[in-house]
Amino acid sequence: MAAGAVAKPMDPESVEALAAQEFARIVETHRPQIFRFLLSSTRDVDLAETLTQECFLKAHRHWGQFRGDSTAMTWLMRIALNLEKDHWRNRRLQFWRQTRTNAVDLDEASEWLPSGERSAEQKLLAREQVKKVWKVVETLSDRQRRVFLLRYVEEMELSEIAQITGLSEGTVKAHLSRALARVRREVGGTR
């Protein structure tokens, strides 16, 4: 390029193509994690799949508004969390509609424990413990459950959780502490 040459502005089609490419990459990277969070939160495969689709649809619509203040993952997780909240709110309002859910029971959810190098007895004990954790998660408040799952399933930092949930870090810590205390009580109850 000759010295002093002005960079040519990109034409709109190229900008759109680049944005689409970038978004496709974001979907590919983060979709499994969003699906996992929604699956653990709802224990309903179909619902998690639907909400994941909605999440990326919404993200695609508002992709231009994403300023990059937070990571794409945090932004997407926040959308997913809001969609889940909306879903349950709508379900409560539409109580006359189908009340049955496709959520799998705790036994089935605990069956997915990888066997690893454990004896049959150890596997059985581990499965029982996982079932207990599921049981506690089921009884936690919405906020506690979300914070707990983001921390112990998605392994997110407290600051990220605070950004996603819109709570302060102190509140996140408090919710997490209460949730953990209940899990500890349940898991330690076998002793």
Place this chain on the structure above:
Amino acid sequence: MTFDKRNSLEATEAELQQALQDFRQTVHAWSEAEYARPRSVQSVAARHTWKWALTWAMGCVLAIGGLGAGLYEHHQQQAAKGNETPQQQQMTAAAAQSAAPEVNAPVKEVPAQEATEMDASLLAAVDSDVSRQVPSEMEPLAQLMESEVSR
């Protein structure tokens, strides 16, 4: 804190950490399995089609049932009307007879004439029988009555 107690707490904490790790692994394994599982949109469409078909079938059954019930009821009413017609005709005929006796008069005239004739012949027979059966001791009295009548 005693040594045993500290050991116990550490064991509990280790157990908790292990449970949380297993929980995380369980969710990850489940999610990966479900995520990798192929999904077809057709199944959803088929389910909706099936629901629509069921709804339509139910609607048709209800409509046909309603129509059939209506037709059956109508038929029953018609049949009931058909059964009542002869009675009504009889009642009408009876009412007509009582309302117009002059129409039936010539019909009744013949039996009345016959009856009068029969009565007359019967009375004549009775008279003759009675006359025959009057004892001989009563003959003078009968003659006396006849003479009284002739006077």
